[in-house]
Amino acid sequence: MKQIQIIGGGLAGCEAALFLADHGFSVTLFDMKPEKHTEVHKTDTLGELVCSNSFRSDSLANAVGLLKAEMRMLGSTVMEAADATKIPAGSALAVDRVKFSDYLTGKIKQHPNIEFISKEITEFEPDQPETYTILSSGPLITAGLADFLKKITGERYLNFYDAIAPIISRDSIDESKTFMASRYGKGGADYLNCPMSRETYLNFHRELIEAETAELHGFENDKKLFEGCLPVEEIARRDTDALRFGPLKPVGLRHPKTDAEFYAVVQLRKEDREGHYFNLVGFQTHLKQGEQRRVFRLIPGLENARFERYGSMHRNTFINAPELLNSDFSMKKHENLFVAGQLSGVEGYLESAASGMIAAVSILLRESGVDKPVFPEHTMLGGLSRHISVPRGNFQPSNAIFAMVPAPETRIRGGRRARREYLSTRALNALKEYLKNNPLLRQ
Numbered sequence: 001m002k003q004i005q006i007i008g009g010g011l012a013g014c015e016a017a018l019f020l021a022d023h024g025f026s027v028t029l030f031d032m033k034p035e036k037h038t039e040v041h042k043t044d045t046l047g048e049l050v051c052s053n054s055f056r057s058d059s060l061a062n063a064v065g066l067l068k069a070e071m072r073m074l075g076s077t078v079m080e081a082a083d084a085t086k087i088p089a090g091s092a093l094a095v096d097r098v099k100f101s102d103y104l105t106g107k108i109k110q111h112p113n114i115e116f117i118s119k120e121i122t123e124f125e126p127d128q129p130e131t132y133t134i135l136s137s138g139p140l141i142t143a144g145l146a147d148f149l150k151k152i153t154g155e156r157y158l159n160f161y162d163a164i165a166p167i168i169s170r171d172s173i174d175e176s177k178t179f180m181a182s183r184y185g186k187g188g189a190d191y192l193n194c195p196m197s198r199e200t201y202l203n204f205h206r207e208l209i210e211a212e213t214a215e216l217h218g219f220e221n222d223k224k225l226f227e228g229c230l231p232v233e234e235i236a237r238r239d240t241d242a243l244r245f246g247p248l249k250p251v252g253l254r255h256p257k258t259d260a261e262f263y264a265v266v267q268l269r270k271e272d273r274e275g276h277y278f279n280l281v282g283f284q285t286h287l288k289q290g291e292q293r294r295v296f297r298l299i300p301g302l303e304n305a306r307f308e309r310y311g312s313m314h315r316n317t318f319i320n321a322p323e324l325l326n327s328d329f330s331m332k333k334h335e336n337l338f339v340a341g342q343l344s345g346v347e348g349y350l351e352s353a354a355s356g357m358i359a360a361v362s363i364l365l366r367e368s369g370v371d372k373p374v375f376p377e378h379t380m381l382g383g384l385s386r387h388i389s390v391p392r393g394n395f396q397p398s399n400a401i402f403a404m405v406p407a408p409e410t411r412i413r414g415g416r417r418a419r420r421e422y423l424s425t426r427a428l429n430a431l432k433e434y435l436k437n438n439p440l441l442r443q
């Protein structure tokens with residue numbers, strides 16, 4: 001059995017390490033923590049969630065809900081950690097971020113087949129015949145390792161910018177002006193909602209688009225923004241109503257006592273199980289900290305908000321995967337080297353963990369004689385594999401979306417939800433069949 005080395009103990013690295021160790025491989029996991037941190041990682045634990053604490057919808061009518069179901073079928077430890085540390089968040093799966101990474105770190109450090117080495121890696125041998133390497137050092141990969149990767153791929157890096165949202169202490173919120181509810185009453189009343197009248201909204205909008213943004217420093221001058229994670233002020237600049245049709249949309253959010261409807265609603269989601277902290281949903285921002293205090297305190301209920309974390313903006317690095325990777329996430333030019341996580345061109349916590357899982361499964365199956373194994377095309381895991389390996393003009397990272405799996409063979413009656421549920425059922429059946437044919441993967 002070949003040895004495994006994994007570089008980066010984030011969501012992809014932890015998922016891959018635990019899967020392979022559970023299947024008898026001897027794994028060495030390198031992460032530079034706790035000695036060194038990227039500009040966004042703050043804790044000394046592995047599998048740190050750098051921004052939102054949400055793993056998004058758990059419903060099978062949602063592509064990421066399907067991805068979660070598939071990962072659970074494969075015995076994902078990231079899903080196990082999320083389920084063990086979840087906090088109420090309507091129909092979404094949100095976690096207590098500290099408990100979540102403590103859980104994963106404990107699993108890694110206590111596993112008899114995993115050796116954890118705290119070290120910043122700046123180079124490695126990509127073609128070791130007796131070792132598989134998984135490179136999962138994330139979108140904030142350090143400069144030295146990024147330079148090395150450039151060298152072995154001969155490719156130019158694509159650098160984008162992502163923004164993160166602020167976190168507010170609950171005891172600083174004036175809850176006489178807010179109400180608890182989930183959109184359309186789905187799940188529990190888990191979100192804290194700050195309702196806005198037209199006048200309040202327009203004033204807020206004006207101040208937001210005129211507020212000063214922070215300097216970008218330390219990175220390349222290429223300041224392209226990733227469409228899926230636009231700063232709130234960028235969205236606001238596009239159109240006066242853009243926020244009301246985006247993160248501040250008021251639909252499905254009537255006041256539970258008065259039944260009143262609002263012009264716009266800012267939602268806050270719990271950060272921890274106890275609900276001491278809330279994050280501003282969709283408020284990724286690049287405003288200066290003083291401006292965040294000034295402008296976000298115009299939101300009803302947040303007049304005296306205390307910021308536990310300010311929003312900020314950071315780089316998001318990924319490779320031109322379709323040029324470089326096979327569908328099993330191995331490199332075309334270095335067959336024993338896999339790239340997983342956000343660096344490989346998937347987008348999101350779950351998708352990063354899933355790519356680590358795909359790389360790990362590929363190694364396991366390859367070791368047992370299956371060449372270039374991929375998940376069935378109808379599964380979301382198969383869809384992610386296609387996303388990173390099928391060439392197209394302008395490659396962009398992507399979340400799991402239903403467009404990644406083939407359309408239904410026949411017309412499905414009952415609207416969008418029924419169609420999506422059909423695709424999920426079809427995917428889960430395909431995965432069941434796949435597991436039947438690959439007994440090594442069975443739980």
Ligand SMILES: Cc1cc2nc3c(=O)[nH]c(=O)nc-3n(C[C@H](O)[C@H](O)[C@H](O)COP(=O)(O)OP(=O)(O)OC[C@H]3O[C@@H](n4cnc5c(N)ncnc54)[C@H](O)[C@@H]3O)c2cc1C
Nearest residue numbers: 008010011012032051052121137138142341342348349352
């Ligand atoms: C600012 C920002 C906000 C984001 N917000 C969200 C969000 O809200 N929701 C969402 O779903 N996704 C979000 N993402 C996208 C993505 O899902 C996360 O970045 C996710 O954590 C990626 O997982 P990963 O395993 O690829 O890398 P990471 O989880 O970042 O893990 C990489 C690990 O590698 C280590 N490392 C880096 N370089 C080296 C080196 N040279 N040697 C050794 N170790 C190294 C780091 O210490 C880290 O532990 C965000 C990304 C960024 C950059």
